[in-house]
Amino acid sequence: MKVRFWGVRGSIPVPGQATSRYGGNTSCVEVRPRGDAPIIIDAGTGLRRLGKSLMEEAFGDGRGHASVLISHTHWDHVQGLPFFSPLYREGNRVDIFARQRDQHLASVFSQQHNLPYFPVPMSAMKADVHFHELLEGARFDIGRAKIACTRLNHPWIAIAYRVDVDGAAVVYCADTAPFTDILFGREFMVTPPALDQPLPADVVAELDRMRASVIALARGADLLIYDTHFTLEEYRLRPHWGHSHPDDAIAIARDAGVARLCLFHHAPMRSDDDNDRILARYREVVRAQGDRFELLSAYEGLELVLGDA
Amino acid sequence: MKIRFWGVRGSIPAPGPDTIRYGGNTSCVSVHTRDGRLVIVDMGTGLMHLGNALMAGAFGKGAGRATILLSHSHWDHIQGLGFFTPVFVGGNQFTVFGPGGSPEVLEEILEGQMDPNFSPLQSLKNFSASFDVRAIQPGEPFEAEGLRITAREHPHGTTTAFAFRIEEAGRVFVYASDVGQPTADAAPSPEAIAFYRGADVLLHDTTYRPEDQATRRNRGFSSYEDAAAAAVAAEAKRLVMFHYDQDYTDDDVDALCASCRAALDRRGGRSIELVPAREGEELEI
Numbered sequence: 001m002k003v004r005f006w007g008v009r010g011s012i013p014v015p016g017q018a019t020s021r022y023g024g025n026t027s028c029v030e031v032r033p034r035g036d037a038p039i040i041i042d043a044g045t046g047l048r049r050l051g052k053s054l055m056e057e058a059f060g061d062g063r064g065h066a067s068v069l070i071s072h073t074h075w076d077h078v079q080g081l082p083f084f085s086p087l088y089r090e091g092n093r094v095d096i097f098a099r100q101r102d103q104h105l106a107s108v109f110s111q112q113h114n115l116p117y118f119p120v121p122m123s124a125m126k127a128d129v130h131f132h133e134l135l136e137g138a139r140f141d142i143g144r145a146k147i148a149c150t151r152l153n154h155p156w157i158a159i160a161y162r163v164d165v166d167g168a169a170v171v172y173c174a175d176t177a178p179f180t181d182i183l184f185g186r187e188f189m190v191t192p193p194a195l196d197q198p199l200p201a202d203v204v205a206e207l208d209r210m211r212a213s214v215i216a217l218a219r220g221a222d223l224l225i226y227d228t229h230f231t232l233e234e235y236r237l238r239p240h241w242g243h244s245h246p247d248d249a250i251a252i253a254r255d256a257g258v259a260r261l262c263l264f265h266h267a268p269m270r271s272d273d274d275n276d277r278i279l280a281r282y283r284e285v286v287r288a289q290g291d292r293f294e295l296l297s298a299y300e301g302l303e304l305v306l307g308d309a
Numbered sequence: 310m311k312i313r314f315w316g317v318r319g320s321i322p323a324p325g326p327d328t329i330r331y332g333g334n335t336s337c338v339s340v341h342t343r344d345g346r347l348v349i350v351d352m353g354t355g356l357m358h359l360g361n362a363l364m365a366g367a368f369g370k371g372a373g374r375a376t377i378l379l380s381h382s383h384w385d386h387i388q389g390l391g392f393f394t395p396v397f398v399g400g401n402q403f404t405v406f407g408p409g410g411s412p413e414v415l416e417e418i419l420e421g422q423m424d425p426n427f428s429p430l431q432s433l434k435n436f437s438a439s440f441d442v443r444a445i446q447p448g449e450p451f452e453a454e455g456l457r458i459t460a461r462e463h464p465h466g467t468t469t470a471f472a473f474r475i476e477e478a479g480r481v482f483v484y485a486s487d488v489g490q491p492t493a494d495a496a497p498s499p500e501a502i503a504f505y506r507g508a509d510v511l512l513h514d515t516t517y518r519p520e521d522q523a524t525r526r527n528r529g530f531s532s533y534e535d536a537a538a539a540a541v542a543a544e545a546k547r548l549v550m551f552h553y554d555q556d557y558t559d560d561d562v563d564a565l566c567a568s569c570r571a572a573l574d575r576r577g578g579r580s581i582e583l584v585p586a587r588e589g590e591e592l593e594i
Contacts, residue, residue, distance in 0.1 A: 012354055012392050013322035015333025016588075024324025024333065045321060048555070073426045075388070082384075083321050083555075101426060108426050116382040116408070116418055119467045119528065155429045188431045242429065268357070268392070300325075 001166045001306050002032040003223060007046020008298040010175070010229045010243065010265035011076050021272040023300025025049070026076035027174060027265060029225065033165040034308060036143045037065040041161055041172045046300065047080030055085045062091025067142045069149075070098035071174055072158035073108055081109065082118050090126035095142075097132045099159050105131040134159065137213075150213040152176035154242040155184050162217050168307025171218040171258070174227040174265045178248040179211035181239050189240035211252075218256035222306040225298065226252065228263040231278065246282045253293050260304075263297040275299075310456075310477050310594045311341040312510060316355020317586040319487075319516050319530070319552040320385050327558035332588025334358065335385035336486055336552060338512070342477055346454035347375040350473060350484050355588065356389030363395050371400025371438075376453040378460075379407030380487055381470035382418045391423065391430050401438035404453070406445050406460075408471060416442045445471060461504045463488040466529025474504055480594045483508040483545075486552045489522075489529035497539055505543035509594045512549040512586070513539055515569060521554065530554075533569035541578035548573065549592070550585040 007013075007025035014024040026044025033039070040050065051059075058064040064086055071077055086092045101108050106122075109131070113122040122129070132140075139148050145165035152158040153176045160173040177184060181195050183203045199207075218224050229243035246263060253261035263282075266275055279297040286295050296302070316322075316334030323333040335353025342348075349359065360368075367373040373395055380386055395401045409415035416433065419442065425431040433440060450459045457476040462469045465487045472485035483505050490496065505511050516522075516530035531539075533550065540548040550569060553562050566585040573581050584592065 009324075012357060012388075013324050013333075014354075015318075015322055015324035015328055017329050019324060020326045020329060024322070045324070048321060074429065075391075075427050078427070079321075079384070079388075111421070111424070112384075112427075115468060117384050117387075117421070119383070156425050186425065188425075188429075188435055190435065269361075 001034060001168055001170070002303060003170050003306060004030045004032070004303040005046070005298045005300055006030060006050045007044040007080070008264055008266055008300060009044070009076070009268060010227070011268050013045045014268045018271040021299060022266060022275050022297070025300060026079065028080060029172060031163050031170055033143060033145050036145070037067065039142055039145060039163055040066055040068045042071055042077045042174070043068055043079070043081045043084070044076050045080045045083075048083040051084040051086055055089070059086040059089060059092050062089045065093045067095045067097065069147070069161045070096060071152070071160070071172065072154060072156065073098065073101070074156070074175070078109070078112060082113055082120065087125045087127045087129065092127040093130070094127050095130045095132060097134055099157060100133040100135055105133055148217060150217045151210055152214070153179055153182075153184050153207065153210055156186060157184070160214060160217055162221065166307040169221040170223045170225070170306065171221040172225045173214060173218070173252070174225065175229070175242055176227050176244055177239065177242045178235070178244050179207040179214075183207055184242050192238060192240045195236060195239060214252060215256045218252065218258055221256065221258045223260045223262060223304060224253050224256065224258040225262045225264045227265045229265045229267050234267070246278065250282065250286060250291065254291055258293050260294045260296060263295070310343070310475070310480055310482055311591055312482060312594070313339045313341075313591045314355070314586045314588055315339060315359040316353040316389070317551055317553060317588055318353075318385075318555060320555045322354045323555040327560070330559040330587065331553065331562045331585065334588060335388065337389060338484065340456070340475060340482060342455050344455065348454050348456060348475065349375055349377045351380055351386045351486070352377065352388070352390045352393070353385050354389045354392070357392035360393040360395050368395040368398060368401055371398045374402040377403055377405040378458065378471075378473050378484075379405060380472070380484070381408055381465060381468060383487070386487070387419065387422055390419065391428055396436040396438045396440060399437040402441075403438055404441045404443060406443050406451075406453070409444050411444050412442050415444050447471065459504070461501065463501065464491055464529060465489060466527060468529075472504065474508075481508045482594060483511045485512060485539075486514045487530065488514050489526070489531050490535070491526070493523070493526065497542070502539065502542045505539060505545060508543060508545045510547045510549055510592060511540050511543065511545035512551050514552050515550040515565065516552050516554050518565060518568070533565055534572050537569055537572035537576055537578060540573065540581050541576045545581060547582040547584055547592070550583070
C-alpha cells in the first residue's frame with residue numbers, strides 16, 4: 001500500500017511562508033491499497049487537492065469509488081468535504097464512515113453544506129454518497145482492506161483507525177490526549193484541571209482500558225500516525241484541549257512495537273523550523289532510549305510505500 | 310483610516326508554496342480609525358492572525374474593544390471566529406453587525422459554527438469577552454467606533470451579501486466582496502454604483518477571470534472586468550482586488566492584476582490606482 005499525506009495540520013489551515021515546507025492544510029491522509037480504490041482518513045482541507053488529483057483518474061469520468069474514514073467531525077477533520085470534486089460528478093460513489101452520533105450522520109454532515117454557511121446542499125451533489133455509522137470497536141472490510149477502530153480520548157469523542165492490506169498495517173490516532181490526566185467526554189472545560197491531583201479509580205480504569213485498546217490496535221503496525229499537536233511543555237498548559245505530545249506518542253509506539261511513528265496534527269502556529277527542531281530533538285530521544293522504530297514528522301506530499309507495494 | 314489585509318482568499322483557505330505572496334487565508338480586513346479604534350470586516354481565517362497581533366496591545370489585557378462587520382455567513386467569512394484569541398480574554402468587548410434580519414437569527418447562525426459536533430468550543434457562551442450580536446438593517450447608516458457605516462445587500466449566488474460603505478471625515482472605504490450579477494448581461498444597479506460613488510478605496514470582489522466566471526456564473530462572484538467597470542462608473546480613486554479563487558496561484562493573481570489594469574485603462578479609468586490585496590499589506594486613506 002501507499003500512504004500519502006495531503007493535510008498534516010491541526011485546528012485550522014495556516015497558509016504562509018512559515019508553514020510552506022510541512023504544509024498548512026488540515027488533516028487528510030490517503031491510503032491506497034495496491035490497484036484499489038482510495039481509503040481516505042479524515043477530510044480536512046487537504047482533501048481538496050486530493051480530490052483534484054483523483055479527478056485525473058476514474059473519478060473524472062464518474063467511475064470512481066472512495067471510502068472516507070472520519071476520526072471525528074471537528075471542523076479541521078471535515079471542512080474539505082464541500083470542496084471534494086469527486087462528490088460533484090455523477091457516477092462516483094463515496095462511502096463515509098464515522099462514529100455514531102445522536103443525530104444520523106447524514107444530518108450531521110449536511111449541516112456543513114447547507115445555507116447559510118455554504119451554497120451547495122449535500123442533496124445536490126451528484127455522486128452516490130453513503131453514510132456508515134460505526135459503533136465502538138467496529139471491524140469491517142473495504143475491498144481487500146481490513147478496517148478496525150477504537151475510541152480515543154478527545155472532547156466529544158474521536159476514533160482511531162487501523163487499515164490492514166497488502167501485508168502491511170497503518171494506524172491513525174488523531175485526535176487524542178494522553179490517557180493519563182483527563183477522561184474526555186461531552187463536557188466543556190473552561191480551565192485546565194490541576195495535573196498533579198489523583199484521579200478517581202473508575203476514571204483511571206477507563207483511561208487504562210482506552211490506552212490498552214489503542215496499543216492493541218497499533219500492535220506491530222508498519223506506520224503509526226499520532227496526534228502530537230503539542231510539545232510536552234505546551235500540553236501541560238492546555239491538557240483540556242484533547243491533544244497529545246511526542247513523549248506520549250513515543251511511549252505508545254514503543255508499547256505497540258510499531259516500525260515507524262509519524263508525528264501529525266501540527267499546531268497551527270508551529271513553524272517549519274519548529275517542526276524541524278522537534279523532530280531532531282525526539283530522534284535524539286528515540287536513539288538514546290534504544291527504541292527500534294523510525295521517527296518521522298508528517299508533511300504534505302510525504303508518501304510511504306508499505307508492505308507489498 | 311488604515312486598512313490592513315489579513316485574509317484575501319475566497320471560499321477555502323489555500324495553503325501552499327504557490328499562494329505565499331498574496332496569501333491563502335480567507336477574508337478578513339481591519340480598519341483602524343485616526344484615533345486608533347478598530348473595525349473588523351469579515352471573520353475568515355485571517356482573523357486568527359489579526360487576533361494574535363492584537364494580543365500585544367489592549368486586547369491582551371482585556372481592555373480592547375472592536376466592531377465586527379459581517380458581509381454574510383458563508384464559511385470563508387466566519388471560520389476564523391473560534392480562533393480569534395481576544396474573545397477568550399475577559400473584559401474585551403465585541404459588537405458584531407451582520408445578516409439574518411434579527412439578533413436572534415444571527416446569533417443562531419454563529420452558534421451553529423460552534424455546535425459541539427464541529428467545534429470544541431461548543432457554544433459562543435464559552436467566550437470570555439462580551440460578544441454582542443446585532444442584525445444589520447440595510448440602508449440605515451449607523452455609527453460604530455466613530456465611523457459612519459452603511460450596508461447594502463448585493464446579489465451573491467443563491468443568497469445575498471452586504472457591502473459596507475465606511476466613512477470618516479469625508480474619507481470613504483467601500484468593502485464589496487462576494488458580489489456577482491446573476492447573468493452575463495446584468496449590470497450593477499444605479500443604486501449600487503451610487504453606493505460606491507467617490508470611494509477613496511473601493512475593495513471589490515475579483516474572484517475570477519471572465520472565462521472562469523462564465524462557467525461558474527451561479528456562484529455569485531465578480532470578474533476583474535466587473536470590478537473595473539464598477540470602479541470607473543463610481544469614479545473610485547483606488548480599486549482593491551480581493552477574494553481570489555482558491556485555485557489561483559500567485560502568478561495567476563499577477564496576471565489577474567495586469568488584466569484588471571488593462572480593463573481599467575480601456576474603460577476610461579486610467580487615473581484609478583489599482584491595488585491587488587495581499588496579506589499583511591496596509592493602505593492609508
